[in-house]
Amino acid sequence: MRTSCLAGQSCSSAGQRERSSIIIRLCCLRISSSGLPCPNTPRLPHTPQTSGEKDSNSQFNSRLHLVHTSANQTPPPLNSHKKNSNKQRRHRSNVSPGRYSVRISPAAPSKDTNDPHCSPPDLFYNDHESQKYTTSSRIQTIQTTMTQRALSLLSLPYPSLILDIGCGSGLSGESLTASNHTWIGMDISASMLAVALDRETAGDLFLADVGQGVPFRPGTFDAAISISAIQWLCNADTSDVSATGRLSSFFEGLYAALKRGGKAVLQFYPKNEVQRGMITGAAIRAGFGAGLLEDDPGTKNVKLYLVLTVGAGAGEGGADDVTNMVRGLEGVDVIDERRKGRDGGRDGVGEGKKGSKSWILRKKEQGRNKGKFVKADSKYTGRKRRPAF
Amino acid sequence: MKILTTNYLTCALRTCKSHPNSFPLHFRDAELQQDSSPFNASFIANILPRLDWSALLTTATELGFTNLPLEKPTVVDERVGMALHRILIETQVVEGKLVCRNCGHEYAIHQGIANFLLPGHLGISPLLLVWGGALAEIYV
Secondary structure (H helix, E strand, O other): OOOOOHHHHHHHHHOOOOOEEEEEOOOOEEEEEOOOOOOOOOOOOOOOOOOOOOOOOOOOOEEEEEOOOOOOOOOOOHHHHHHHHHHHHHHHHHOOOOOOOOOOOOOOOOOOOOOOOOOOHHHHOOHHHHHHHHHOHHHHHHHHHHHHHHHHHHOOOOOOEEEEEOOOOOHHHHHHHHOOOEEEEEEOOHHHHHHHHHOOOOOEEEEOOHHHOOOEOOOOEEEEEEEOOHHHHHOOOOOOOOHHHHHHHHHHHHHHHEEEEEEEEEEEOOOOHHHHHHHHHHHHHOOOEEEEEEEOOOOOOOEEEEEEEOOOOOOOOOOHHHHHHHOOOOOEEEEEOOOOOHHHHHHHHOOOOOOOHHHHHHHHHHHHHOOOOOOOOOOOOOOOOOOOO | OEHHHHOOEOOOOHHHHOOHHHOOOEEEEEEEEEOOOOOOHHHHHHHHHHOOHHHHHHHHHHHOOOOOOOOOOOOOOHHHHHHHHHHHHHEEEEEEEEEOOOOOOEEEEEOOEEEOOOOOOOOOOHHHHHHHHHHHHHHO
């Protein structure tokens, strides 16, 4: 079935040459349009491709997964801690690949701090590693490209106040300063911040663990950005914290610290599907409208961006919120993985509402199967009566 | 650390956040530095509605600035904008401490970087708080 939708219309009206298709899986709609490229889309430096045949015009072959979110997108009530804690407890016992704890004990074998999967970020990024990270031209290029991409997703119209989560040595911050924004950076690694000091970055720096919350008053930031950082939240390095607990305090803090209508783009490297699910799940539970943008899916250079919106725009039609952010970007597939509304979902299964025609027919069939006397079906079965005068 | 940032900063403790005393944080032994940076009028206009003016006045008085108007200006002209820019963006706190009036926790500032890392017993995970609360309910 081919039709046009809100986002589809905007794509074609913006005039795109490249293929930009929007797939909404659950509604069984497949919409594709083609046109001319948007004139206002910022041109980005080319990323290396592993797949040879690609449209030379499009920089990214991207997919946006709209992750399930509650229909009215209300933040969870304050007294819902108990339910959450149960969830967390269950999670704790069932899922182990996503979280692991590192305990420093004399009996344990000596820790290899070079393996990012076994040491916490503040130990992994020591002086040597921070210096290496910051001076590597390859990492610099990748970081700048990803920051530019995140900025184009945020599409901030005026100079804004931006929170940089895991700012490190300020590689991403430099792009923000270049775009005339003011930023505040948080990082857990003191060595990385020392490098940032040497480089004389323009933003304010904080030595802080975002897993402990975001210490800003509500509605502070226009936007938040994070480049290759939040996967570290999946580490629970001591026994008194859990990965889910850290993720939820981070996302709840971030949700509060962003202004209504604010946006966040968080690029991260999940270790596996479980981590990816944990991070997106925590964002949605905090009340965000979430989408997962995949650049160059299926290649070695795949980059994941968690695209989050706060409040505004989620009300009408549902698909309005996150898809707004990819408008005017080239070559983005939108895949809707959201569950439908409560009664909508039941209709999809085919059971029908109580009292509807399909429900009556089903009940009659059940009666017949039991051998009861059931009146024959006719064109009048389940039909509404005419309103009597 | 810019004065602008202080106007948005609260105590990092979860239990403190809801308390009115946790904002603004108060400077102690602050060492100031004046930089110069390009004036960005549209940025000042953008953040002005989100500034807590009474908190800004408190901070400014603590640091010895007295040239701010008592009421929040509604329109940003060149003169007000420059004054705000001078205090909010160009004034930096290089060394000192930030103190929360509610819990008394001191956040150290070194070379302009504030240390907001909480020690393990303060940054209690919400999970433990809930468990503690549940236990308290059972035993009361």
